[in-house]
Amino acid sequence: MGRPQSWSISHQYFDAFGRSHEVAPHDVTSISHRLIADGQGHAEVFVARADGVRALAVPSTDRPWVLVSEGNAQPIAAGEGVIHLPPDLPSGSYCVAADGLRYPLLVAPRAAYQPDFVKAGRRLWVIAVQLYAVRSRRNWGHGDFTDLMGLLDLAARSGAAGVGVNPLHALPPGQASPYSPSSRLFLNPLYIALDAVPEFHADDLPGLANELAALRRADLVDYPRITALKEQALRLAYRRFRAQADDGRRAAFARFREARGDALARYAAFETLRARHGSPWWEWPVDLSTPSPALLAQLRAASDEMEFHEYVQWLADEQLAACNDHARALGLPVGLYLDLAVGVALDGADAWAEQDKLARDLVIGAPPDAWNPGGQNWGIASFHPQALIETDFVLFRQTLRAVMRHAGAIRIDHALGLNRVFLIPRELDATHGAYVQLPFEAMLAVVAQESHRARCLVIGEDLGTVPEGVSETLRDWGVWSYRVALFERHGDGAFRGPHDYSADAIVTFTTHDLPTFAGWMSERDLKLKREIGMDPGEAAHDRGQAIEGLHRAVRHHGIHVPDALAFEHVARFLARTPCRLLAVLIEDILEIPDQINVPGTVSEYQNWMKRLPLALEELPAHQNIQSLAAALAAEGRSVG
Numbered sequence: 001m002g003r004p005q006s007w008s009i010s011h012q013y014f015d016a017f018g019r020s021h022e023v024a025p026h027d028v029t030s031i032s033h034r035l036i037a038d039g040q041g042h043a044e045v046f047v048a049r050a051d052g053v054r055a056l057a058v059p060s061t062d063r064p065w066v067l068v069s070e071g072n073a074q075p076i077a078a079g080e081g082v083i084h085l086p087p088d089l090p091s092g093s094y095c096v097a098a099d100g101l102r103y104p105l106l107v108a109p110r111a112a113y114q115p116d117f118v119k120a121g122r123r124l125w126v127i128a129v130q131l132y133a134v135r136s137r138r139n140w141g142h143g144d145f146t147d148l149m150g151l152l153d154l155a156a157r158s159g160a161a162g163v164g165v166n167p168l169h170a171l172p173p174g175q176a177s178p179y180s181p182s183s184r185l186f187l188n189p190l191y192i193a194l195d196a197v198p199e200f201h202a203d204d205l206p207g208l209a210n211e212l213a214a215l216r217r218a219d220l221v222d223y224p225r226i227t228a229l230k231e232q233a234l235r236l237a238y239r240r241f242r243a244q245a246d247d248g249r250r251a252a253f254a255r256f257r258e259a260r261g262d263a264l265a266r267y268a269a270f271e272t273l274r275a276r277h278g279s280p281w282w283e284w285p286v287d288l289s290t291p292s293p294a295l296l297a298q299l300r301a302a303s304d305e306m307e308f309h310e311y312v313q314w315l316a317d318e319q320l321a322a323c324n325d326h327a328r329a330l331g332l333p334v335g336l337y338l339d340l341a342v343g344v345a346l347d348g349a350d351a352w353a354e355q356d357k358l359a360r361d362l363v364i365g366a367p368p369d370a371w372n373p374g375g376q377n378w379g380i381a382s383f384h385p386q387a388l389i390e391t392d393f394v395l396f397r398q399t400l401r402a403v404m405r406h407a408g409a410i411r412i413d414h415a416l417g418l419n420r421v422f423l424i425p426r427e428l429d430a431t432h433g434a435y436v437q438l439p440f441e442a443m444l445a446v447v448a449q450e451s452h453r454a455r456c457l458v459i460g461e462d463l464g465t466v467p468e469g470v471s472e473t474l475r476d477w478g479v480w481s482y483r484v485a486l487f488e489r490h491g492d493g494a495f496r497g498p499h500d501y502s503a504d505a506i507v508t509f510t511t512h513d514l515p516t517f518a519g520w521m522s523e524r525d526l527k528l529k530r531e532i533g534m535d536p537g538e539a540a541h542d543r544g545q546a547i548e549g550l551h552r553a554v555r556h557h558g559i560h561v562p563d564a565l566a567f568e569h570v571a572r573f574l575a576r577t578p579c580r581l582l583a584v585l586i587e588d589i590l591e592i593p594d595q596i597n598v599p600g601t602v603s604e605y606q607n608w609m610k611r612l613p614l615a616l617e618e619l620p621a622h623q624n625i626q627s628l629a630a631a632l633a634a635e636g637r638s639v640g
Contacts, residue, residue, distance in 0.1 A: 001082065001399025002056045004044035005104055005439040007385035010420070013435050015465065020221070021367065023434040029068075030425055031434055035363045036386055043389035045104045046096065048443045052110075054085040054098065056237040073097075091449055093392045104389060108445035109477025111456045116407065117161070118580060124161035125575070125582040125637045126337055127151065130223065130596055131165040131191065132178075132221055132510065136616040139196060141215025142226045142490060145319035146193035150616045152327050157620055158629035159638030162334030162408060164583055166512070167341045168320070170267075172348055176608040177597070179341045179413065181381060182348030185402045186267050187316035190223075190230060197315055199237040199245065205229075220609045225633065234315070238308050238631040256314045263398060264521055266291045266353035268309035269299050278405075280347035290418060291328075291353050317406075324406040333639060334457070334581070334640075335408035340399070342414040343380030346426070350395075351381050359384045362423040365430045375430025380419045385438050390606035393446045400447065403455035407471040409581075411506075418443040419470050429541065440470075444477040451478075461508050480581075481505035485516055485574055493546065495553040501577035508583040517567045517588040520541055521547060524593045532604040567591065567632050568624075575635035581638060588626050590614065 009031055011023050036042065046056050058065065058081060065083045066073040069092070069097045076096070077084040083096060084632050085107075094105040106597060117124060129151055134143030136150070162375065169181030170188050178188075194200045202208055211229060215222060241249065257264060270281070277284045286296065300306050320336075327335030328453055343364050344350040354417055358381045366376040383396060403410050412418070419440040424433035451458050460479040462471050483505050488496040501507060509517055515525035523543050529536040551565045554573045561569050567588045574582055587596070598605040632638060 001046060002046055002053050004046050004057075005055075005442050006042040006389070008042070008045045008437045010435040010437060013116060013422075015367065023034050024432075027425075028434055030432070031423055031436070034425065035359060035384065035436070040386075042464045043057055043104075043386050043438055045106060045442045046088070047445045048085055048105065048107045049109070049445070050091065050110045054087060054089075056083050056085065056105075057081060058083050058096070058098075058103070058585060059101060061099045061101065065096055065098040067105075068095040068097055075205065084210060091452070100108045106393075106394060106442055106445040108448040109452050111476070112444075112448045113455055114334060114478060115455075115457050118457075121579055122333070123575075123582075123637055124333060124576070125159075125161045125632050126164050127155050127158070127160050127585060128164040128507075128508065128583045129166075129584045130608070132612050133166070133215070133596075134616055135612050135614065137216070138213055138231065139216070140194065140226055140609075141152040141218055142190050142221050142223075144191050144193040145323055146196050147616055148191075148320075148323045148336075150325050152323065154333065154616075154619055154625070155334060156330040156639075158330075158625060159515060159640045160584075160629075161581070161639050162332045162597055164337035164409075164411070165339065167413075168341040169341055170349065172345050173274075174223065175226070175345070176221070178339075178608065180345050180378075181350075181355075182345050183267055183269075183350045184344055184399045185263055185350060186313050187320065188314050189234065189316055190226060191233070192312070192319060194229065194313050196629075197234075197237050198249070199240040200233055201240075202238075204236045204534065205233060208249075213627045216497050219611055220606055221611060230572070234312050235308065236310050237315075241311060248347055251310065252318070253314050255312055256317060260313070263353070264310055265296050265300075265306065265314060267349050268306040268311070270298050270349040270352050271309040272299055272303075272305040274349075275305075281352045282347075290355065291406075320406045324408075327408065331639070332408070337409040337411065337459075337583075338403050338407040338414060339411050340403045341380075342412075342417050343378070343382055346379060346381050354395050356443050357384055357387045357391060358382065359423060361426050364417070365422050365433055367422055367433060367435075370430055375424075375431050376540075377424055381438075382417070382423060383438075385436060389439060389442070393442070396443070396446055397450060400450040401454065401612050404450060404456040407454070407456055407531070409457035409459060411459045411460050411461055411482065412447075412479075414464075415462050415474065415482075416464065416466060416470060418447070418460070418475075418535060419467065422547060440473065442486070444473070444479065447479060448477060475502075475504055478504075483507040483579060484511055484514070485509045485570070486520070489549075493549060496551050497553060497557060498573065498577040498587055501579050503578040503580055505579045506581040506583055507574050507577050507579040508585065509567075509574065509588060510585065513599050515595045516585065516592055517570065518591045518593040519595055521565070525595060525598075528598070528605070532601065534598075535602075549591065568628055571628060572631050572635055575632055575637050582632070584628065586612065588627055590622070591624065 058539045060081045067076045096103050131143040134147045136147050155163050170183040170186045172182045345520050364378050364382050368375040420435045422435045423436050446460040458479050460474050461482040504627050519525050526536040554569050559569050559572050597607040
């Protein structure tokens with residue numbers, strides 16, 4: 001029998017070593033007061049699945065129960081404390097109500113969407129790339145959507161099923177990390193390819209060729225200079241659009257603005273005000289503190305600045321859409337595999353525009369453990385659990401739709417956050433935090449609904465301390481697991497064999513937060529951490545044993561290693577797992593020793609800045625790519 005779900009604050013949690021920790025009562029009280037007004041009860045929601053139970057446990061009442069859908073009410077069968085839903089009720093959002101009682105109801109598909117290649121029993125692979133890091137002969141020192149087109153072509157030629165990229169969310173000014181976005185509803189304008197914008201003419205910017213030559217030579221992404229240059233170019237393009245655009249372009253822009261609606265207007269308003277008043281937004285004048293309709297109307301009437309930001313988002317959206325269309329035209333079974341960050345910056349656009357739907361007085365982090373005795377404060381905002389239920393999960397839906405709209409697959413970063421998030425009062429450290437349990441099944445019901453709506457595969461990053469039953473629940477709802485080979489070891493440290501992996505998963509050797517294969521083999525990561533005063537967390541002797549253990553596992557499973565262990569051998573090893581997808585980082589293909597991001601560093605390491613050593617145009621002929629493509633084809637992973 002279905003029972004209503006709600007949210008709660010846990011008074012206890014277990015760390016990575018299985019040790020129990022009690023949360024101080026005053027910390028529980030502090031977090032509770034920030035989430036719910038005194039005297040207000042916790043909102044509750046029912047979940048029903050396409051092939052699941054249709055009986056719901058409800059309070060007894062003398063009044064008849066009705067099912068409400070789009071304003072229409074129909075009687076439903078009821079017994080003592082039980083109501084029975086119609087057996088053919090389609091997927092959607094409803095409400096069951098009686099005598100002043102009212103409960104939201106989510107009816108969801110049995111599981112999230114599964115693409116055709118799954119039904120056909122195929123096992124494939126994708127190329128994983130940090131898009132900003134792509135070097136090409138035509139980009140502006142920062143990878144863009146035309147480069148993404150080229151990567152899709154490379155995938156098709158190599159037998160890969162698609163291309164996975166870092167989050168493409170809009171970032172705060174000066175922010176390099178794609179995992180601390182200003183907005184997850186809109187795109188980072190730095191990915192716009194200006195040479196593909198009809199309204200931009202290169203000769204409008206004197207000296208552009210020299211600027212671009214310098215940016216293209218650089219080994220690091222020069223975010224401040226590229227941001228300034230692209231904004232200058234986009235403003236010139238917008239002026240030409242306003243003055244000269246034909247009816248077709250104007251109509252397309254109007255359709256985009258209508259489709260993205262109020263969310264786009266609020267984002268544009270935030271960008272307008274941020275440029276004028278800086279950050280954080282809670283220090284702005286009080287009349288600018290919330291995105292009221294009157295404020296938006298006033299800003300729009302005062303200048304064309306809001307429309308400029310809407311125009312920029314339209315350009316980004318149409319270019320990403322063109323990439324998605326190109327992937328389909330190439331016949332790639334996955335196409336674009338996009339990433340969804342776990343939260344948003346407290347001082348960003350979404351936090352200002354959706355204040356009533358985010359827990360903005362709390363930040364997401366991680367509890368203290370042996371490696372981080374003070375815990376971690378990630379400085380990003382979470383969904384407000386009460387608001388999720390009361391609004392039919394509207395902001396969560398909008399966030400999923402924004403990343404799914406041009407994707408064949410998405411990865412939900414820290415998918416354990418669908419079950420619980422560690423929240424910390426904004427002005428305190430992580431020792432004062434506690435886990436807030438979310439309505440897990442309801443969150444997954446929304447994921448299932450939206451994935452079918454977009455026909456999009458969903459992968460959940462389920463690494464770290466996983467509460468009992470959470471991974472199994474994710475799998476039961478059709479959300480795939482994310483398996484990192486560096487972590488897949490037995491208790492004695494030996495690497496797991498291919499047969500130890502599950503089918504409904506994507507497997508990769510490493511991630512953006514871990515050393516590359518070349519860096520791991522050479523112990524580059526350990527040396528770097530020692531140089532910058534960080535505990536490497538692993539002795540050189542232990543690394544040597546791990547390398548030998550991986551070598552032994554690869555050989556044990558019939559892969560010939562004539563000399564030193566190479567990444568191609570490991571890729572073949574992982575290709576033999578039942579995992580339906582294998583993700584291969586371009587850094588591993590090109591034998592790049594430096595990792596993308598070193599967690600726990602800010603200025604000590606050039607996080608999210610390092611560019612690829614080769615231009616995109618050189619990659620198709622690169623021996624490593626050709627050799628890997630042949631090896632994975634031999635392992636039955638090729639699309640062709």
